[in-house]
Amino acid sequence: MMPMVESESKQYVVFKLGREEYGFDVSTVREIQSMDQITAVHGSVGYVEGVMNLRGKLVTIIDMRKRFGMGPPTEKTETKIVVIDAPDAPVGFIVDEVTEVIHISKDSVEDVPTPIASKIESEYVLGIAKRDDRLITLVDPIKILDLSVGSEAGPRRS
Amino acid sequence: MAKELDMKKYARLFVTESRESLRVANDAMVGLEKEPENRELVDQIFRSCHTIKGMAGMMNMQSVADTAHAIEDVLSAVREGELSPTGAVAEAIFHGLDTLDSMVSAVESSKEIPFDQGLIEQLQKALTQKSKPAPEKKEAPAGKRKRVETPTKTMVVRLGKRCALPSARALVILKELGKTSVVIDSNPDEQEIEHEHMFEELQITFEAGEKFHDSVKRIAAMTDVDQLLVGDTDKPRESWEKMSRQEAGPAAPTPDAALAKTVRVGMDKLDDLLDDVGELVISRSRLLEKATAQQDGDLQEISSLIDKLTSNIQSKVLGIRMIPLDMVVGRFPRMVRDLAKNGGKEVELVVEGGDIELDRTVVDRITEPMMHLLRNCVDHGIETPEEREKAGKKPKGLIRVVASKQQDHVLIEVSDDGRGIDADKIRAVAVKKGMMTESEAANALSRDLIDLLFKPGFSTKTEVTEVSGRGVGLDVVRNNVEYLGGSVMVNTSKGAGTTFSLWLPFTLAIIEAMLVQIAGQTYAVPMGAVVETHKYERVEVKSVREREVVQLRGEVLPLISMKGFFGIEKPAEKTSSLNALIVQSRDRRAALEVDELLGHQQIVVKSLDRRLKGTRGISGGTILGTGSIALILDIDSILGG
Numbered sequence: 032m033m034p035m036v037e038s039e040s041k042q043y044v045v046f047k048l049g050r051e052e053y054g055f056d057v058s059t060v061r062e063i064q065s066m067d068q069i070t071a072v073h074g075s076v077g078y079v080e081g082v083m084n085l086r087g088k089l090v091t092i093i094d095m096r097k098r099f100g101m102g103p104p105t106e107k108t109e110t111k112i113v114v115i116d117a118p119d120a121p122v123g124f125i126v127d128e129v130t131e132v133i134h135i136s137k138d139s140v141e142d143v144p145t146p147i148a149s150k151i152e153s154e155y156v157l158g159i160a161k162r163d164d165r166l167i168t169l170v171d172p173i174k175i176l177d178l179s180v181g182s183e184a185g186p187r188r189s
Numbered sequence: 190m191a192k193e194l195d196m197k198k199y200a201r202l203f204v205t206e207s208r209e210s211l212r213v214a215n216d217a218m219v220g221l222e223k224e225p226e227n228r229e230l231v232d233q234i235f236r237s238c239h240t241i242k243g244m245a246g247m248m249n250m251q252s253v254a255d256t257a258h259a260i261e262d263v264l265s266a267v268r269e270g271e272l273s274p275t276g277a278v279a280e281a282i283f284h285g286l287d288t289l290d291s292m293v294s295a296v297e298s299s300k301e302i303p304f305d306q307g308l309i310e311q312l313q314k315a316l317t318q319k320s321k322p323a324p325e326k327k328e329a330p331a332g333k334r335k336r337v338e339t340p341t342k343t344m345v346v347r348l349g350k351r352c353a354l355p356s357a358r359a360l361v362i363l364k365e366l367g368k369t370s371v372v373i374d375s376n377p378d379e380q381e382i383e384h385e386h387m388f389e390e391l392q393i394t395f396e397a398g399e400k401f402h403d404s405v406k407r408i409a410a411m412t413d414v415d416q417l418l419v420g421d422t423d424k425p426r427e428s429w430e431k432m433s434r435q436e437a438g439p440a441a442p443t444p445d446a447a448l449a450k451t452v453r454v455g456m457d458k459l460d461d462l463l464d465d466v467g468e469l470v471i472s473r474s475r476l477l478e479k480a481t482a483q484q485d486g487d488l489q490e491i492s493s494l495i496d497k498l499t500s501n502i503q504s505k506v507l508g509i510r511m512i513p514l515d516m517v518v519g520r521f522p523r524m525v526r527d528l529a530k531n532g533g534k535e536v537e538l539v540v541e542g543g544d545i546e547l548d549r550t551v552v553d554r555i556t557e558p559m560m561h562l563l564r565n566c567v568d569h570g571i572e573t574p575e576e577r578e579k580a581g582k583k584p585k586g587l588i589r590v591v592a593s594k595q596q597d598h599v600l601i602e603v604s605d606d607g608r609g610i611d612a613d614k615i616r617a618v619a620v621k622k623g624m625m626t627e628s629e630a631a632n633a634l635s636r637d638l639i640d641l642l643f644k645p646g647f648s649t650k651t652e653v654t655e656v657s658g659r660g661v662g663l664d665v666v667r668n669n670v671e672y673l674g675g676s677v678m679v680n681t682s683k684g685a686g687t688t689f690s691l692w693l694p695f696t697l698a699i700i701e702a703m704l705v706q707i708a709g710q711t712y713a714v715p716m717g718a719v720v721e722t723h724k725y726e727r728v729e730v731k732s733v734r735e736r737e738v739v740q741l742r743g744e745v746l747p748l749i750s751m752k753g754f755f756g757i758e759k760p761a762e763k764t765s766s767l768n769a770l771i772v773q774s775r776d777r778r779a780a781l782e783v784d785e786l787l788g789h790q791q792i793v794v795k796s797l798d799r800r801l802k803g804t805r806g807i808s809g810g811t812i813l814g815t816g817s818i819a820l821i822l823d824i825d826s827i828l829g830g
Binding site (some may be wrong): 069071072073074075076079082083084087088090091109116119122155176 | 682755798805807810816819
């Protein structure tokens with residue numbers, strides 16, 4: 032096979048939430064874990080599923096579906112945890128299924144149409160990659176986290 | 190290229206050395222204000238600036254060198270008796286030292302070095318206040334005054350061929366010797382060293398001080414020093430004492446020696462190491478458990494050896510994280526001096542117990558609170574000299590910071606001999622702020638009134654001063670101390686002063702905890718907060734104003750259902766009895782209803798992600814022997830709610 036010489040291509044970890052496909056830049060992903068025991072943290076924001084023991088470290092686990100305001104999965108899923116390297120500590124994202132790691136060239140990425148962009152916060156959507164007949168939404172996990180911290184300032188007891 | 194690398198390495202050396210020099214200079218400067226005639230102090234400051242100037246010059250940090258030089262000019266005038274180191278002159282020098290400090294910080298964080306032209310002008314202006322015109326004489330290096338009466342000694346230092354920046358090392362050597370002796374001359378001299386002339390050996394003639402031998406030992410122990418000869422100047426070299434690094438042996442720990450013999454390790458690495466040690470401690474318990482169950486002598490022997498080694502490693506790793514309290518209190522004299530000056534007060538600060546070592550995390554956490562307490566002492570506690578004299582006190586107030594070891598805690602007391610806390614004033618503010626009604630305030634005990642001081646937004650001082658009004662209140666002091674598992678107490682008597690006592694743990698990484706089960710999950714409660722455990726019959730639970738209470742030997746305690754606290758749906762349970770953990774935080778007690786009491790064990794405290802910090806009722810987590818997580822209950826916030 033000929034080595035692919037694509038102009039400015041990046042590798043993405045592709046995962047599913049229901050029928051939608053999303054991609055994280057592979058350089059932000061630390062590892063992919065099977066679902067393990069997650070300890071619930073009561074009183075934390077809704078999309079925080081809890082904490083998990085990742086080789087002696089307490090890693091916060093975020094439910095991607097809840098984060099994106101989606102309901103629980105309707106079909107059986109092969110749930111996985113995508114652990115990313117946030118600047119302060121690793122954080123895990125629960126996704127329905129991790130499908131593959133693929134090269135996506137910059138040329139095939141398009142901006143998000145505005146009406147859709149406003150639905151999911153446009154700040155963390157990097158673009159939409161077209162691949163054959165699939166559409167993969169490329170998102171920046173670090174940005175998702177940053178926004179999470181900001182939106183965490185919920186009602187506090189006085 | 191190689192030079193660039195050296196520069197990086199020496200930037201670190203520069204930062205460490207400069208910080209130490211600035212600390213010495215600041216201390217000396219504070220002392221000099223009290224004794225303007227003390228020439229030894231002037232020399233100390235001069236030497237410090239000179240060291241910084243020398244190193245900065247070599248590293249091409251012109252602005253730093255210029256600033257240090259400008260301070261030196263003022264200092265030489267002081268040394269010649271042409272200027273008095275008080276008033277505007279002292280201010281200029283302090284300002285200069287501050288500027289150097291921020292420059293050093295910039296070097297440390299590889300930022301652009303700020304340059305303060307205004308400062309140079311301030312310093313030059315200070316120079317114009319000379320009482321008599323001084324001859325336009327360049328400063329002589331510190332202590333280069335001729336005093337030929339006493340016989341001198343000479344030291345010859347040969348630096349290793351691989352010494353990267355011999356001039357930096359040479360200046361460090363001169364400085365070290367200067368600590369114990371008076372350097373008369375050196376070859377090459379400081380100026381030549383600064384211009385980086387090549388030299389094979391450094392020859393220093395000095396008047397030996399009492400402790401000069403300590404310095405010699407430390408110098409001999411420095412890296413890059415190949416050989417060192419020392420002896421009386423007028424005797425032949427052959428009779429001199431010869432020392433090489435290997436023979437020097439362990440030198441007394443001073444900053445310089447420490448620099449030569451230490452490895453810098455990032456705090457994150459130590460945290461990682463501690464994580465692993467935590468795992469090791471947990472695995473050890475499992476190993477011991479398994480080994481005792483087996484009839485295998487060898488296995489038991491090995492496991493008991495591992496048990497011992499693990500304990501050793503654990504205590505050593507915890508020891509590595511300890512730093513002396515001086516890292517915090519070292520800055521205080523200067524700070525208090527500035528505060529007092531701003532507030533028109535006269536204050537003397539006495540610090541004791543700075544050598545006590547605490548976990549790095551503890552030290553970091555108490556820095557702000559302690560600074561706040563000092564600000565309080567100066568601002569609110571100590572009266573103006575006039576008021577003090579009227580009250581029959583010495584015009585100069587006294588603030589003491591005393592640290593001492595108390596069993597498993599460290600006690601830090603910050604006390605002043607000022608006016609004390611006025612209970613009536615607190616009453617008035619409490620009423621004004623709607624925290625109490627007038628009759629409540631009138632009947633309130635002084636203990637409750639003092640507790641109000643720790644509430645956010647409470648201040649008895651009517652005008653907000655520049656220093657105290659920075660949004661850090663006593664509530665932050667209490668929060669930080671309690672976060673560390675410590676507590677704060679206040680003792681005050683009107684007219685005689687106030688003492689704040691901070692009780693702190695030495696370390697917080699590994700604690701003793703009680704494990705409990707709530708809704709299928711295990712939680713840990715720090716033993717420090719646990720009073721006892723108790724089993725109650727359902728019928729014993731009474732209700733007072735719609736809140737459930739239980740009694741412990743006659744004392745009525747609120748019963749807090751942890752499931753209710755966490756908002757977990759309570760299945761209609763019909764158990765006839767309930768397990769309660771009696772807990773205490775400060776002076777509040779309560780019974781926590783939990784599903785099971787699982788016993789106590791040592792746990793390694795791990796912090797939670799910042800996204801989970803501030804979750805009510807949870808202060809951290811730990812990993813149990815089974816690999817599952819137990820969250821640590823934050824008793825204070827549970828009782829507060």
